[in-house]
Amino acid sequence: MSWALDKVILSPDSARLFRREELPRRGTIFAEIGFGNGDFLLNLASARRDALCVGIEVSLTSLLKAARKVLRGGIDNVKLLNGDGSFLLREFFLPERVEGVFVNFPCPWPKKRHSKRRLINSLFADNLAGALKIGGFFELASDEKWFVDEARGCLLENKALEVGEIQRNLGGPIGTKYEQKWISLGKSIYRLRATKVSFFRTTSIVDWEEVALDINKEMPKGWQMGKLGFMTNKAGGDDRFKWAFKDAFLGDDGTGLLQVITADDGFQQKFYVRVIPRENSVLIKLDDASTVYRTPAVKGAFKALAEEIGKL
Known part of the structure; x- marks a missing residue:
């Protein structure tokens, strides 16, 4: 099966070709950042076979496990990218084309010295707004309310996003392993949703045309x-x-x-x-x-x- 992994995982080189030849022809596009074991992403892709579902993950182990699940399940509308979610939101997707972005139970990095590692900041808000189409949405789920509060403040900095109130214990349409775990332990789940309501674009820094660096x-x-x-x-x-x-x-x-x-x-x-x-x-x-x-x-x-x- 390892020979077929590159059908699912996009390397920087194959991402360049996919971005040029496939993305413009796709209709609905969803993205999940930090997909972990891949269950949410695969369930989403199975429920929306009309959509392209892109998973972004920094863990190579998680990337390979999810890719094998995609191949075993015969799911042909999933592509996976290895790297930072905020950066790839801005660089990989064509401007204002993404229907929805999901972030489920990201590591909150609670210690102050690790705060720069948190996914959601003002740069993320801008990159998110640049990737979403008008009417597109962002959904965050976490068991840490302080983290969701902080994320909401970051999203509010971008005026192209209309940010809702934090919802407690409001079940999502597609569950995750972590959600089931925290609920079984009696923990509350906090959800946040934002919608893009006005034009906003960012500037890509990746040279998608240049091939040789020699x-x-x-x-x-x-x-x-x-x-x-x-x-x-x-x-x-x-x-x-x-x-x-x-x-x-x-x-x-x-x-x-x-x-x-x-x-x-x-x-x-x-x-x-x-x-x-x-x-x-x-x-x-x-x-x-x-x-x-x-x-x-x-x-x-x-x-x-x-x-x-x-x-x-």
Whole structure:
């Protein structure tokens, strides 16, 4: 079954093709952020076979488990993305096309030092408003009232969203494992619904058209691949777009491999760049085993590496 997983899971490369060729032809689109075991998403997709249901999840384990469930169930209207939900709301979906977004029992990150990890903030509200069609909705469910209160305040900051009052113990049409668990323990469930009522758009930062990241750099005099190790722990960028070079490896074939970590508005990607010596130049290219969204930080990392190689 593993060979068929790419029919369900969209890598950055396959997401580019799907976004260009399939999304414009789809009618109703739903998204669930943080789908966990995938039961809610699959039940939604089964109930709405006319709709495309997109699941977004940071856990690779959850992603693979859900993909296998989709394949076993023969459900053909589900696609899965691995990554930050707020970022992918803005970047993957075409503007103002999503009918509904669901977030069910996300981790509230209650400790103050972890507050930046909470999904719903002012940036999320803007990205949500940009993705939803007018009349589209957002639904949040949680067993933590303070978290829902905070989320409501964030959503109210975007005037394109009409935010309802928090509802207590109002059952949803499709249940989840966590909901059943908390109810069995006697805990209250809090729900929040917001509707998009006016025009609002955001600006995408992913280059969905560019494919190659290759840079051919003139080889400096006295260049040796061993110098690539000097790039370890070098970093750059600005407040929004950051990159850092980590471990460097030298291959028996004379090529170098450098691990890179980038962050765009908090969306992190890890990948490898291969450095290949040629007769009078050095080719800098994305390693064949890596796939990335072409973001400003990724492009910045390639440019910075080329500049640094010129100095080594």
